[in-house]
Amino acid sequence: FLSLLCPLVAQADExxxxxxxxxxxxxxxxxxxxxQLAEARQLLAAxxxxxxxxxxxxxxxxxxxxxxxxxxxxKADRGGNVADAGVSGKMDCIDHSTTTxxxxxxxxxxxxxxxxxxxxxxxxxxxxxxxxxxxxxxEKNGGENGAAPAARFVVDSWFFxxxxxxxxxPLAYWM
Numbered sequence: 001f002l003s004l005l006c007p008l009v010a011q012a013d014e015x016x017x018x019x020x021x022x023x024x025x026x027x028x029x030x031x032x033x034x035x036q037l038a039e040a041r042q043l044l045a046a047x048x049x050x051x052x053x054x055x056x057x058x059x060x061x062x063x064x065x066x067x068x069x070x071x072x073x074x075k076a077d078r079g080g081n082v083a084d085a086g087v088s089g090k091m092d093c094i095d096h097s098t099t100t101x102x103x104x105x106x107x108x109x110x111x112x113x114x115x116x117x118x119x120x121x122x123x124x125x126x127x128x129x130x131x132x133x134x135x136x137x138x139e140k141n142g143g144e145n146g147a148a149p150a151a152r153f154v155v156d157s158w159f160f161x162x163x164x165x166x167x168x169x170p171l172a173y174w175m
Contacts, residue, residue, distance in 0.1 A: 066163030100135035
């Protein structure tokens with residue numbers, strides 16, 4: 001009988017460190033309430049396949065970063081690295097990829113990602129002067145029993161102002 005009730009037991013609030021001020025130089029601990037996490041859970045629970053989960057991940061990451069902005073200076077973050085230069089709370093791609101990876105791992109640890117696993121951030125090189133990092137996820141169904149390799153996708157919140165849904169793109173396209 002008790003095992004039937006266990007899934008109904010509410011989980012506690014979660015805290016996550018968010019990075020900002022470029023290169024993860026500064027971090028702030030933010031707390032997500034169970035009510036906020038329930039909103040994320042509702043969005044992710046409604047998906048029926050990997051493509052829908054990626055769409056939900058984009059929205060959930062935007063929400064989580066927006067809520068983090070209510071508790072930390074990252075509210076000032078603007079897309080890219082130019083519009084918020086000199087502002088406390090600005091985030092470069094290192095800050096975004098690190099923070100987004102932490103948020104994805106939190107969601108995964110809560111059992112909310114059914115179709116993807118979280119990997120370490122991806123890095124692309126352009127013109128030897130512009131490296132760019134992004135959070136990275138991989139479909140769970142690929143590469144098994146001779147199947148095609150698992151599809152990988154970046155989850156990149158760097159392009160947009162704080163609180164906007166993240167871009168979720170195939171890794172090969174993003175590269």
